[in-house]
Amino acid sequence: MSTLQRAKCQAKAHPLAMDAALAAAVLVCMVAGSFVEPRHRDSVSWALRTPDPLSLVLMALGAAALVFRRRAPMTVLALTGAVSVIESVTGDPRAPVAMSAVIALYTVASTTDRPTTWRVGLLTMTVLTGSAMAAGSLPWYAQENLAIFAWTGIGATAGDAVRSRRAFVQAIRERAERAERTREEEARRRVAEERLRIA
Structure with missing residues (x-):
């Protein structure tokens, strides 16, 4: 294996x-969040709980999908969204499986264009929040349901901001490289003109 091929493999790894x-x-x-229940029946203190085995499996699936978030961002978002919906519908109390979908949505937003980010972000927010409100065990106005709406919005917005900043930095870099090339070409042209004048 050549040095160039080895460098490419390391860059991918x-x-x-x-x-x-x-x-x-x-x-x-x-997992840590799934052991904590912020609301207790008799008080406002934090209480410990044991997550369901299904919730643990869904958390593991959502986290495992994130390993491939750069290779297939839309597929990872679909998978993490699916496990989040399943947890929203079946979890009582609910585990924070939607965290994996928020990370996946951030990745999609940071690697695609703004119209795609808007479409995918709104669809993700609607599906996750709607399923939690309509089919979940909590009332539709519960804080956990509103948190899903807020966090998916934050994920999409943050990803879009990162993509915009990358594009801005790349445009500045390209402009600087173009200016440098123009200066070098101008310098070569002047040298050629000077040589022609001397000749």
């Missing part, structure tokens, strides 16, 4: 390793 680390961190956050 590096984002995959970063995505695997992100998926592990998201899984830890989801």
